[in-house]
Amino acid sequence: MGTVHARSLEPLPVPGPDFGALGEEAELVEIEPETKQEILENKDVVVQHVHFDGLGRTKDDIIMYEIADVFKAKNLIDVMRKSHEAREKLLRLGIFRQVDVLIDTCRGDDALPNGLDVTFEVTELRRLTGSYNTMVGNNEGSMVLGLKFPNLFGRAEKVTFQFSYGTKETSYGLSFFKPRPGNFERNFSVNVYKVTGQFPWSSLRETDRGVSTEFNHAMVIDSRNSSILPKRGALLKINQELAGYTGGDVSFLKEDFEFQLNKQLLWDSIKAITLLSCYRLVHSGIKPGDYLGGEAFWAGGVHLYTPLPFRPGRGGFGDLFRTHFFLNAGNLCNLNYGDGPRAHLQRLAECIRWSYGAGIVLRLGNIARLELNYCFPMGVQAGDRVCDGVQFGAGIRFL
Numbered sequence: 001m002g003t004v005h006a007r008s009l010e011p012l013p014v015p016g017p018d019f020g021a022l023g024e025e026a027e028l029v030e031i032e033p034e035t036k037q038e039i040l041e042n043k044d045v046v047v048q049h050v051h052f053d054g055l056g057r058t059k060d061d062i063i064m065y066e067i068a069d070v071f072k073a074k075n076l077i078d079v080m081r082k083s084h085e086a087r088e089k090l091l092r093l094g095i096f097r098q099v100d101v102l103i104d105t106c107r108g109d110d111a112l113p114n115g116l117d118v119t120f121e122v123t124e125l126r127r128l129t130g131s132y133n134t135m136v137g138n139n140e141g142s143m144v145l146g147l148k149f150p151n152l153f154g155r156a157e158k159v160t161f162q163f164s165y166g167t168k169e170t171s172y173g174l175s176f177f178k179p180r181p182g183n184f185e186r187n188f189s190v191n192v193y194k195v196t197g198q199f200p201w202s203s204l205r206e207t208d209r210g211v212s213t214e215f216n217h218a219m220v221i222d223s224r225n226s227s228i229l230p231k232r233g234a235l236l237k238i239n240q241e242l243a244g245y246t247g248g249d250v251s252f253l254k255e256d257f258e259f260q261l262n263k264q265l266l267w268d269s270i271k272a273i274t275l276l277s278c279y280r281l282v283h284s285g286i287k288p289g290d291y292l293g294g295e296a297f298w299a300g301g302v303h304l305y306t307p308l309p310f311r312p313g314r315g316g317f318g319d320l321f322r323t324h325f326f327l328n329a330g331n332l333c334n335l336n337y338g339d340g341p342r343a344h345l346q347r348l349a350e351c352i353r354w355s356y357g358a359g360i361v362l363r364l365g366n367i368a369r370l371e372l373n374y375c376f377p378m379g380v381q382a383g384d385r386v387c388d389g390v391q392f393g394a395g396i397r398f399l
Contacts, residue, residue: 047071047079048106048115054122058095059154065182066090070118079103083118090122092184094158095151098123125150135164136394142166155181169197185218214243224262228396229305229322229363230272235260272303298348299330305361322361324373329354354379359391368396 050067066089073079083101090099099122106115131146142164149159156179163172173193180186217240224233237258244251260274305322312318333347359373371393377386 043076043114044074045076045079045114045116046112047073047118048110048112049117051117051119052122053119054124056124057127057154058124058151062093062155062181063090066093067120068182076116079116079118087120089184090120093156093179095125095156096122097125127151135166140166140168142169169195171195171197214241216241224260226366228366228369229361230260230262231264232262234262267306272301272305274301274303294332295335296344296348297330297332299328301326301328303327308360320363322363324359324361324371325356326358326373327354327356329379351381352379353377353381353384357391368394370394 047070050070052063055063067086069082070079070086073082080103083103087099087101090096099120102119102121104117104119106112106117127149129148129150131144131148133144135142135144143166144162144164146160146162148161151157152159158177160175160177161172162175164170171194173191175189175191177189178187180188219236219238221236222233224230224235235258237256239254239256239258241252241254241256243254258274260272262272304325306325307314308318308321308323313321329352331348331350331352333350335344335347355375355377357373357375359371362370364370371391373391373393375388375391377388380386
């Protein structure tokens, strides 16, 4: 700020005798200069040290992969952003209950004028955790008990045991999961399971035991503003799954493709176009006779979401509801691999199932959503099990 000189002084109330104004004998008073403040937003900084408080059984090497980008930060904003990204990566490992980040100036003999220290205060999960919850999906309710051994060997390994008792199926399984250090998406997992279920289309009680050896590759590009009820953005998901060729009792190659486009229209309305799985018919209810599924399928939908009529509860609870209009179509078939791709596409285009309807959608935060719809199945083939009229659904993924 510099030095400021006062040209005139007003008498200030002070306790004690009144000595009056100083008049012409008053001297110029020099005010102490204020401390100079700097804005560090665009200043070059160096991250000299990264500290961890609260580490116990976690190994240092798995942590170093997740925080390596913090040392590459060049300014304060970059340090904050990369520290936040490192915090998200640490939480994604599933070995910490809580992660806090502190950024401070570097201290010590080796401290640089623009040096910073970043401290991660972590709380590790217990060696054994348990869970109990209920689930509703695919017209089935189930009770799930689970035991988990997180961070078993100190490098984010996880052993999980899960028992599920449902209205249609009872299952239990044991799994081992190990991520690749520095690349969480690439991981190794082994699952051993047993499933017992009552399947009405087969008139038998089936028990499935097996060891599954699978290789999965997934590519996801997601620009949506919300995964539950987006207003804009697109989603592209491609997944390949190879199972059984390195062991196990089931062998298959599976390709999945999913695309979703959302566009905001007038009056806060939203149009959504989706390619996903088949829907609006009874689960496993396509194909005549024994519903054994097929080797290929496609499904698509066009949706229109609008605010509730007359906007009740606008600006509050009413904004969680949307009026829903939809048109869905799809098909399922088996393939003759000697016919070629053109014949395969022709078979998928024959005897298309389609339906339309309307309803109300309730968004439960950014976790799940509830749908209450009235559906009119139209393109139904002989032998399909139709579920028309009022339908209620709860989940996180909808066509």
